[in-house]
Amino acid sequence: MEEINVQHLPFELTKEFLEEIRQLIIDQAKDEIIAKIEDLFPADITSILYELNGDESKYLVQLLDTKIAAAIISALDTDDRKKFLKNFTSKEISAYINIVDSDDAVDILNEQPVRIREEVIALLKDREQARFIIDLMHYDEDCAGGLMQKELIKINVTQTVTECVEEIRRQAEDVEKVFSVYVVDDDGILLGTVSLKKIILAKRGSKIQDVYEADEIVSVQTYSTGEEVADLMQKYDLEAIPVVNIQGRLLGRITIDDVVDFITESAQEDIQVMAGISEDVEEDDSVWLLVRSRLPWLIGGMVGSFLAAKIIDRFDDTIALLPAISAFIPLIGSTGGNVGIQSSSLIVQSLADKSGLDTTLWKRLQKVFVVALINALIAAIFAFGCSMLIDSGEIMLSITVSLSLFAVVMLASLMGTITPLVLNQLKINPAVASGPFITTTNDILGYGVYFMIVYFLL
Template sequence: MNKLKNKDRKDYQKLIVKHLSERNLKAFRETFLELHPTDQVEVFQSLELAGQKQVLLFLSPEEFSDIFQGLDLHEQSEVFNQLGFQYAVAMFNYMPADDVADFLLEMEVENADDILQSMDQEEANKVIELMAYAPRTAGAIMTKEFIHLSVQSTANEVIDELRQTAVDAETIYYLYVIDENHHLAGVVSLRDLIIAQPDQTVDEIMSTQVVSVFENADQEEVAHLIKEYDFLAVPVVTPDKKLVGIITVDDVIDVLEEEAAEDFDEFTASKGATDVNLTAFTAAKKRAPWIILLMFFGLITANIIGQFEETLEQIVLLAAFMPLIMGTAGNTGTQSLAVAVRGLATGSIEKTGVWKIVKRELGTGTMLGVVCMIVLMGIISIFYNGNWLLAFIVGVSLFFALSMAAVIGAMVPLVINKLKIDPAVASGPFITTLNDILSLLIYFSIATTLLDQLV
């Protein structure tokens, strides 16, 4: 199978479209099936609806199963509606059980029970078992297509078995060993198996120090474990150490992408509304609660300005610098927020300590404040006829605002994390609004104190 280069992809697409339009089954299959599965998916996605339907006629359910797996859930749903019932059932029999379970659960397929009853019983049982796990757990993302060994088998016997069964396994780089009670007893790498003597038994080759995860562990915890150990796969066990499945690195990549997308949603206060496939009405409905909540926070800001109305009436020029102070403080707080959320996600804060990160952000905010204060005081004194008092008020206010903003940006997610809430909830808009309130309080308090000298 060849992976297409970018310059070849369009030529192949044109050729495949030509074969489809001419109903040339043989030429289509020779051209299409020699492609890498990823390229097959891209070519299929580029086709019009009529072309996609023609592909379904020219490919068997087994051949199309690789393409179906490569589509996102929204695309799978659209394609699924084009499939005949028997074709869909046959296709699901050739797909990994975890992919079938994900599709049936996420898309809430109405005839899911009928599909499962019509599937191969062994495959259906795997899907049903996976669907029973709570979402976002190790059990929900594990695969049942793995090879396990008996301790009594020899290296030569295992290699012979792999020749027969490896084609159906998710991965063969790690082979997990079970005892007579199906408990996880050890692990054998493919490398260890190849270099072993043919008559050596598995229990002589295997390592008994096996890192595993429990079936109800959070998927993010699993992702961090695989990343930390640089594993290609990790076994999933029950509380009594029975092996029930494995999680491979490609599943973990999906988890990391999902978690990153979720954090981005939280970070921008648009949870559930970033999917481009959503309608405008659905996106607006999902965003509305956040916008309304932030609007009420904005009322607090407006109220603070109202409290210092007398100061503003006497020195109207102070209003000109409000956006500058609020915006700069908000940006500083968001940067510190990103550092804290990232540190919590990677576990680096646990290693370095909470107070060390807070101290560092305070130092960073203070130094930024000093630099911005000096620059701003110089600019204001030049453009406002040497009004050094105004420059002092704005500059000092900015210094304190940035120092506070950096600390708040770091502290809020850390406190939220201690409360067992996702730290990404401390989103940019919330931090920005909080810093707006504090920076205005600082600015107007200093200005009001020095009002007599300004007038």
């Protein structure tokens, strides 16, 4: 007798569970497999698929109800989904595409070769869905048009709450998540919204006209960037945002779950850029992909270092006379790199945060200058002390190191501030400026300054 116990804990995939499923698939034990997974959420079944091979996954998914299978396929990662769907025919794929949300449908189809894409669209039973998909395919993946879905509930401003409830009923299957109903005029121009809470509390006979909120409307254009969408939804705490065209006609909506994914991916991308990884990779990607994503900046950094080597090599007579000079090369290089990244990441952060007025370049530089000056002074004094300890007595060397460090901190702060601003103007992700690029540039500049000061003072 199993004790009935309300289980609130999320599903966690274990090795044992996976082995059982695998064995059941080998045994083709359909009923037992279904019994084991039918209580799971689609997203949990997705995490099982990640661990199965292509044939096993297909077998498992085909045992499931088409609706659940479609939800599972929507939840898969791009790369895994591509591999997974290779085992399916266009006809099989079209059965799933028929019922997923239109935005997910477009994402899935865009991963497929053109031939499969066309075949699947032609095979779709739901012609409205086909129209939705063709419509959405025009938009760039990362703009509002590419993030939106066509599924939403809209109602004419002249209708009643009762008619609105009927519309919700009619579309209950197609529109899974309803947060509010969009109110439009005869031309389809978005006028406002009514929340479901309001609909529940309104008298059934009331006119939409009298209950909808006309002033509580924030919308975006199809060409708005993903960042703009995310900023607005975050600023106004929205669960969904309507997308309109230039005339204000309602075209679709973007739901918060897609924006959360977008925010997470953007943050991931910035971190990879800062780490000098040039492709979107994960630890469990192939060795070849991992090597390829890391080589460009590895080699790029090395090229920079060889340029630095060229500079240092010119001073080998000086170094031969006073080898202690070379002991401070790491200090100059790494301090320049650290300061540069500190400066640039603050600028990148404030470029991303759009609340408040923009700081003018001039005010920005003034502040950076003061902060850099204080840090440079403290660093220079500290360096003077430490280098006196290491090469006691060599006071001229200590002065040289200290002076160079001062210059390097100032220069690296300036570079770290200007580079992301310039990149941003050029529409390049400014986070690039917090990566190996700024370190390498600052290294070279730093060595140049150091050896110039060495040349003049020593």
